[in-house]
Amino acid sequence: MSSTEKHIVLAENLTVGYTPKVVSEKIDFQLNQGDLCAIVGVNGVGKSTLLRTLAGLQPKLSGSIQINDSNLESYASSKLAKELSVVLTEQPASKNLTVQELIALGRQPYTNWIGTLNEEDKKQVQESLTSFLLEDLQYSRCHELSDGQLQRVLIARAMAQNTPLILLDEPTTHLDLYHKVQILKLLQELAHRKQKTIMFTTHEIDLAIQLCDKILILDGAENPFGAPCELIEQKHFERLFPAEMVLFDAKTGSFKVNK
Numbered sequence: 193m194s195s196t197e198k199h200i201v202l203a204e205n206l207t208v209g210y211t212p213k214v215v216s217e218k219i220d221f222q223l224n225q226g227d228l229c230a231i232v233g234v235n236g237v238g239k240s241t242l243l244r245t246l247a248g249l250q251p252k253l254s255g256s257i258q259i260n261d262s263n264l265e266s267y268a269s270s271k272l273a274k275e276l277s278v279v280l281t282e283q284p285a286s287k288n289l290t291v292q293e294l295i296a297l298g299r300q301p302y303t304n305w306i307g308t309l310n311e312e313d314k315k316q317v318q319e320s321l322t323s324f325l326l327e328d329l330q331y332s333r334c335h336e337l338s339d340g341q342l343q344r345v346l347i348a349r350a351m352a353q354n355t356p357l358i359l360l361d362e363p364t365t366h367l368d369l370y371h372k373v374q375i376l377k378l379l380q381e382l383a384h385r386k387q388k389t390i391m392f393t394t395h396e397i398d399l400a401i402q403l404c405d406k407i408l409i410l411d412g413a414e415n416p417f418g419a420p421c422e423l424i425e426q427k428h429f430e431r432l433f434p435a436e437m438v439l440f441d442a443k444t445g446s447f448k449v450n451k
């Protein structure tokens with residue numbers, strides 16, 4: 193690790209699941225400040241279970257998770273809300289709020305009990321609106337938005353929470369290719385420009401290869417982790433799907449149907 197890199201998440205020999213059912217085990221990875229990382233793998237392999245475990249929403253079965261050099265379990269929930277923000281697939285209950293109001297909820301860990309926004313809170317909300325191209329929509333109600341717009345609002349709320357780590361479960365589902373790329377490029381910008389560490393689950397492996405700094409492949413065995421080019425060289429993507437159906441083309445970093 194170079195002196196400029198600060199590690200934000202460290203998972204060692206981690207097992208996740210639902211007691212007593214082990215969903216995925218032998219998970220090891222480390223993410224540094226400013227890393228954009230995708231968790232990929234076939235349906236049901238445990239991507240969302242891992243993400244929820246990293247977010248402290250469900251207990252790990254064994255192994256260790258460190259966030260900013262402290263064990264995840266040692267954080268009180270109020271302190272954890274300043275370390276990590278989470279964007280889940282469930283739709284928010286508060287869709288009657290305006291875009292600006294929903295994003296302002298991201299400031300809750302910092303506001304007083306009635307939620308009064310100070311100058312810093314307002315600045316963070318404004319920056320999030322601008323970064324996620326939402327200024328024109330700020331007074332629209334969330335139920336009036338398209339899936340792509342709503343996804344940008346939910347990520348902007350996580351950005352307003354201003355945590356070193358952002359975790360997202362399938363942020364690009366239900367979006368067309370243009371809007372998938374738009375979301376992933378906005379996440380990449382947030383990671384690289386604002387030095388946030390971002391980890392998300394996805395089925396968009398081709399896009400993750402192009403845009404992410406790191407990928408964790410949950411394959412139910414070795415769970416390889418590394419830079420996309422290293423994983424390609426080590427032929428890990430070839431083994432992800434049965435070759436009689438889907439082939440990986442290492443030259444283009446994309447999957448093809450085996451006709």
Ligand SMILES: Nc1ncnc2c1ncn2[C@@H]1O[C@H](COP(=O)(O)OP(=O)(O)OP(=O)(O)O)[C@@H](O)[C@H]1O
Nearest residue numbers: 210213215233234235236237238239240241242393
């Ligand atoms: N609340 C739960 N209780 C018990 N088992 C669960 C629960 N939620 C999920 N599972 C099981 O855990 C396994 C992993 O599910 P998970 O949703 O983490 O996989 P995934 O890789 O995210 O899948 P997908 O790509 O389909 O979204 C599945 O076998 C699923 O049935």
